[in-house]
Amino acid sequence: MKVVIATNNKHKVEEIETALDFPGWEFLTLSQVESYPEPEEDADTFVGNALIKARAAHEATGMAALADDSGLVVDALDGRPGVYSARYAGTHGDDAANNAKVLAELEGVPDEQRTGRFVCALAFINEAGDETTVEGTVEGRIGHELRGSEGFGYDPMFMPEKFGFERSLAEVSQDEKNAISHRGNALRILRAKLAE
Template sequence: MAETRLLVASRNAKKLRELRRVLDTAGISGIELVGLNEVPEFPEAPETGATFEENALAKARDGAAATGLPCVADDSGLEVDALNGMPGVLSARWSGVHGQDDANTALLLAQLGDVPDERRGAGFVSACALAIPGGTESVVRGEWRGSVARSPLGENGFGYDPVFVPEGERRSAAELSPEEKDAASHRGRALGLLIPALRALSS
């Protein structure tokens, strides 16, 4: 039986591995994950949505329309209580340049320099969307609460992981094993909510 090809609207190999682990844990086989690097380039709409859900759905629709493959996309970021929910949808380009993790993190820590520990609450948010060409669309949201550390800790993960300490943890998200992170993280939770739709895709 041929595998169903599923486009993951990302060039981040860590995101593909994360989704692979989620599928394996759920016992879903018959799905071949394809990253954006493996399909012909197509114009990707800028992330201009006001919400994570809008951005994720736009990316999934673009990918499905351009390739004819079912497409899963996520938009995620960190909402910091003391910054009124910012950086939020601007998380990846908080320092002004998209994807500069170290610069984004440094700016965030500088902005929170005077904020006491008890007011450093934050939540990672992930919206995951699945668009099936000529078919259904689904969008789900996962959240992971914690607080912002005073300096980066750990080598795993990416983005703001080194400065995010999940509730009930002394370690940062970048100090957790991939399996620990999958079980608790915002993206793991959102992808878990997509499992029924992904299982239907594989059958």
């Protein structure tokens, strides 16, 4: 079965291919299928945005499709940046500006109030059009500075609870990150659902 992953992000693709290694499945990225109009991600939930992307890929290609939407939810910021995580500072994908904005907004907030989580929603649509959605999270705190050079996005400021708030997601190997990450958790839940 061919499954189009609605992304060209190589980090996400590698993680998905590793987690969903079902026999006979072949994964294609957006760059490997005929291009189609990019849908507007205008839902107010991660699941809603993942479904928008998966439906667009399924409709355009006729293949099974998998899409994710993920982001950072900070309790002291009333859940922001949330679904706007990738474009929080205004420009889509400007990690440095997004990180700087969150750190500035948390200026003076003590550690115990800097709680938050990464959330990943996955939407899978099989060839017949049946939809499956799941959500995975990883709990942690927002650090006071950027630490580490691995990972991407908000990883350098996110200190997972599972690491005792001692290391950021950008200070660990990809394997360590996958073992606890929101996307890793969502993929494990999705794999179990699809295996049924």
